[in-house]
Amino acid sequence: MIGLLLYLALGVGLLVFLWALARRKGAPVEGCGRQFVEARQALRTLQFGLLPESLIERIFDPEDFRYVTAASPGEIGKLFLQERTRISLMWVRRVRSEIRNLMHFHLAYSRLHAKLSLLTEIQLALDFAVLLLACRTLRMLLYVRGPYGARAMVGVLTAAAGRVCAASEKSLAFLNPPALESFRRDSAGHGAAI
Amino acid sequence: MLSLLLWPAGLLFELLLLVRSVQTKTFTKYFYFYAYISCIFAVSTGLYIGRSMSPSFYEAWYWPTQFATLMMGCGVVLEIVRQALPAYPGAERIARVASCAVFAVTFCYVEWHVASRTEWSTVAATVELERDLRVIEALVLFTVLAIVFYYRIDLGKNVTGMIVGFGAYVGVSLTTLALRSFLGARFNAGWGDLQTMSYFFALIVWTVALWSYSPNPDPPGGGGGSAGYDALVDGTRARLDSVRSQLGGVAR
Numbered sequence: 001m002i003g004l005l006l007y008l009a010l011g012v013g014l015l016v017f018l019w020a021l022a023r024r025k026g027a028p029v030e031g032c033g034r035q036f037v038e039a040r041q042a043l044r045t046l047q048f049g050l051l052p053e054s055l056i057e058r059i060f061d062p063e064d065f066r067y068v069t070a071a072s073p074g075e076i077g078k079l080f081l082q083e084r085t086r087i088s089l090m091w092v093r094r095v096r097s098e099i100r101n102l103m104h105f106h107l108a109y110s111r112l113h114a115k116l117s118l119l120t121e122i123q124l125a126l127d128f129a130v131l132l133l134a135c136r137t138l139r140m141l142l143y144v145r146g147p148y149g150a151r152a153m154v155g156v157l158t159a160a161a162g163r164v165c166a167a168s169e170k171s172l173a174f175l176n177p178p179a180l181e182s183f184r185r186d187s188a189g190h191g192a193a194i
Numbered sequence: 195m196l197s198l199l200l201w202p203a204g205l206l207f208e209l210l211l212l213v214r215s216v217q218t219k220t221f222t223k224y225f226y227f228y229a230y231i232s233c234i235f236a237v238s239t240g241l242y243i244g245r246s247m248s249p250s251f252y253e254a255w256y257w258p259t260q261f262a263t264l265m266m267g268c269g270v271v272l273e274i275v276r277q278a279l280p281a282y283p284g285a286e287r288i289a290r291v292a293s294c295a296v297f298a299v300t301f302c303y304v305e306w307h308v309a310s311r312t313e314w315s316t317v318a319a320t321v322e323l324e325r326d327l328r329v330i331e332a333l334v335l336f337t338v339l340a341i342v343f344y345y346r347i348d349l350g351k352n353v354t355g356m357i358v359g360f361g362a363y364v365g366v367s368l369t370t371l372a373l374r375s376f377l378g379a380r381f382n383a384g385w386g387d388l389q390t391m392s393y394f395f396a397l398i399v400w401t402v403a404l405w406s407y408s409p410n411p412d413p414p415g416g417g418g419g420s421a422g423y424d425a426l427v428d429g430t431r432a433r434l435d436s437v438r439s440q441l442g443g444v445a446r
Contacts, residue, residue, distance in 0.1 A: 007325070008206075014365040016333045017339045018358050021349075099437055104346070106430040111345040112413060116284030118291050120427050127434050177267030 062148040088147040096135040103128045197390040206236040222370040226269035233266045281413045287434020294335040325371040350410040359396035368391035
C-alpha cells in the first residue's frame with residue numbers, strides 16, 4: 001500500500017510539475033548588465049538603506065516608546081506603537097525582498113559556471129531559505145508582539161550568523177573589487193558591515 | 195476498443211513527426227528523440243500488420259518489442275537532459291550528478307527487490323521493469339524540472355514539448371502501473387486505454403511543439419569562467435552573512 005501511494009504521488013507530482021511548466025511564461029532573460037546593476041542596487045539598499053545600525057536602532061529601540069509613554073497620554077503611546085509596528089513590518093518586507101534579489105542574482109550567475117558545486121549550492125540554498133524564513137518569523141513576531149518583542153530571535157540568528165561567518169571571510173571581489181573595497185571602508189563607519 | 199482506434203492515428207502522427215524532422219532538418223539535432231520515435235513507429239507498424247495477419251503474432255511479439263521501446267524511452271530522457279541545459283554548464287552539472295545518483299539508487303533498489311523475489315514470470319517481470327524504468331525516468335524528469343524552475347532557465351518550444359509530452363506519458367504510465375499492480379487484472383482494460391490515450395496525447399504535443407525548429411533562448415552573457423564560481427559563492431556567502439548579522443542585531 002505504501003509503495004502504491006509512493007508511485008501514485010510520483011506520477012501525480014510529475015503531472016503537476018508539467019502543468020506548471022506548460023503554464024509558465026517565458027522566464028525573464030536578464031541581461032548581464034541589468035543583473036549586475038540590480039544586485040548592486042540590492043546590496044546598496046540593504047547596506048545603506050535598510051541595515052545601518054542607526055536606522056535599526058531608530059526603529060527597534062524601546063527607549064523611544066518609553067519616552068513617548070512617559071511624556072504624553074496613553075493614546076499617543078498607542079498610536080506611536082501602531083506606527084512603529086507598521087514601519088518595522090515594512091522594513092522586514094523590504095529586507096526580504098532585497099534578499100530575494102540577491103538570491104536571484106546568485107542563481108542567474110551560478111547556473112552559468114561549469115565549476116558549480118552541488119554541495120555548495122545546496123548549502124547556499126539552505127542559507128537563503130533559513131534567512132528568508134527568519135524574515136518571515138520576524139514578521140510574525142512583529143505582528144504578534146510588536147516591534148519590541150523580538151528578543152527571542154537573538155539566539156537563533158546569532159548562531160546562524162556564526163556558522164556562516166566561518167565560511168565567509170573572503171571579499172566580494174567578483175563584482176567590482178575596487179568599488180567594493182571602498183564600500184567596505186566607507187561602511188565601517190556606519191556599522192553596516194559587508 | 196479505444197486503443198484499436200487510436201493505434202492507426204498514432205502511426206500517422208509518428209510518420210508526420212518523422213517527415214517533419216527531415217523537412218526541418220531536426221532529426222540529427224534531436225537524434226535520440228527521433229530514434230525513439232522511429233523505433234516506436236517501426237515496432238507499431240510491424241505489430242499492426244502482423245496482428246491483421248495473425249493474432250498469435252501480436253501476442254508473441256508484444257512483450258519483447260515492449261522491452262525494446264522501453265529501453266529506447268530512456269533515450270528521450272537523455273535527450274531532454276542533453277537539450278535542456280547545454281547553455282548552463284553549472285545547472286547541467288547538477289542535473290548530471292543528481293540524475294546519476296537517482297539512477298544508481300533506483301537501480302540498486304530494483305536489483306535488491308528482484309533478488310529477493312521467489313517467483314518469476316516474463317510478463318510480470320516486464321511490467322515491473324517498465325514500472326521501475328518509469329520511476330527512474332520520472333525522477334530524472336523531476337530533477338531536470340526542479341533545476342529549470344530553481345535556476346529560472348528558459349526553455350525553447352521544442353524542448354518544452356518533449357518534456358511535457360514524455361512527462362505526461364511517464365506520469366500516467368506510472369500511475370496506471372501502480373494501480374494495476376494494486377487492483378490486478380480487473381484494471382487491465384482501463385490500464386491499456388489510459389496508456390494509449392496518454393501516448394496519443396504525447397504525440398499531439400510533440401507534433402505541435404516540434405513542427406518547426408525552435409531552439410532554447412540564449413542565456414544572458416557574462417559569468418561562465420570556472421575561476422569565477424568560487425568568488426561568486428564567497429560573495430553570496432559574504433552578503434548572506436552581512437544580512438544575517440544585521441538581522442540578528444535587530445532582534446537584540
